[in-house]
Amino acid sequence: DAKTTQPPSMDCAEGRAANLPCNHSTISGNEYVYWYRQIHSQGPQYIIHGLKNNETNEMASLIITEDRKSSTLILPHATLRDTAVYYCIAGGSGAGSYQLTFGKGTKLSVIP
Amino acid sequence: DAGITQSPRHKVTETGTPVTLRCHQTENHRYMYWYRQDPGHGLRLIHYSYGVKDTDKGEVSDGYSVSRSKTEDFLLTLESATSSQTSVYFCAISAWTSAKETQYFGPGTRLLVL
Numbered sequence: 001d002a003k004t005t006q007p008p009s010m011d012c013a014e015g016r017a018a019n020l021p022c023n024h025s026t027i028s029g030n031e032y033v034y035w036y037r038q039i040h041s042q043g044p045q046y047i048i049h050g051l052k053n054n055e056t057n058e059m060a061s062l063i064i065t066e067d068r069k070s071s072t073l074i075l076p077h078a079t080l081r082d083t084a085v086y087y088c089i090a091g092g093s094g095a096g097s098y099q100l101t102f103g104k105g106t107k108l109s110v111i112p
Numbered sequence: 113d114a115g116i117t118q119s120p121r122h123k124v125t126e127t128g129t130p131v132t133l134r135c136h137q138t139e140n141h142r143y144m145y146w147y148r149q150d151p152g153h154g155l156r157l158i159h160y161s162y163g164v165k166d167t168d169k170g171e172v173s174d175g176y177s178v179s180r181s182k183t184e185d186f187l188l189t190l191e192s193a194t195s196s197q198t199s200v201y202f203c204a205i206s207a208w209t210s211a212k213e214t215q216y217f218g219p220g221t222r223l224l225v226l
Contacts, residue, residue, distance in 0.1 A: 032212070034214065041200065041220065041222075042219065042220070043202050043204075043217035043218050043219050043220050044155065044202070044217045045217070046214050046215065046216055049212060049214055087154070100155070100157075100215055101154075102154035102155040102156075103154055104152075104154055105154070
């Protein structure tokens with residue numbers, strides 16, 4: 001998996017958009033960008049992933065730069081329940097046996 | 113949650129004791145994984161399985177063995193537990209989401225080796 005770099009922590013006001021950046025400058029052409037989050041000590045929760053195009057689902061949007069060296073996860077209206085550690089992972093090729101390499105992530109604190 | 117359960121959820125054991133953790137899934141997924149999570153290390157892959165009786169080592173496999181005799185169960189065994197194996201253990205499966213493959217995690221097992 002390619003190495004990713006994320007800020008260790010961020011704050012966001014409740015109701016505002018949370019924009020979490022990630023750098024993955026060594027990502028290879030067939031590697032996806034994945035985002036997971038982990039709330040307190042629960043199991044990591046899948047959020048979204050993409051290859052080249054921007055993606056949106058019911059939880060978040062993923063914006064990937066054209067050169068694919070960085071991406072941004074957007075939570076459009078952050079709530080207190082979105083307080084968690086967010087992990088950006090570059091890897092996997094859809095072969096089924098890929099290994100996800102989790103770094104230290106970004107601790108997002110949503111503030112009332 | 114992709115139908116993943118782990119048992120036990122909490123366990124305290126003594127050094128040198130064998131321990132087996134169970135991961136059970138109800139949706140017939142082919143790929144299953146065991147990770148451990150420790151402060152300062154994130155999640156690290158221990159072993160994974162790509163089918164019944166088909167397993168392979170991950171990044172931190174020393175001191176662990178696995179077995180998969182049925183599609184729905186993936187067992188992680190610590191033959192002789194050590195204090196360094198105190199950790200939170202997560203099981204995961206691979207599933208297809210919107211024509212893409214990703215991993216979904218179980219709730220975790222907290223293991224304390226005294």
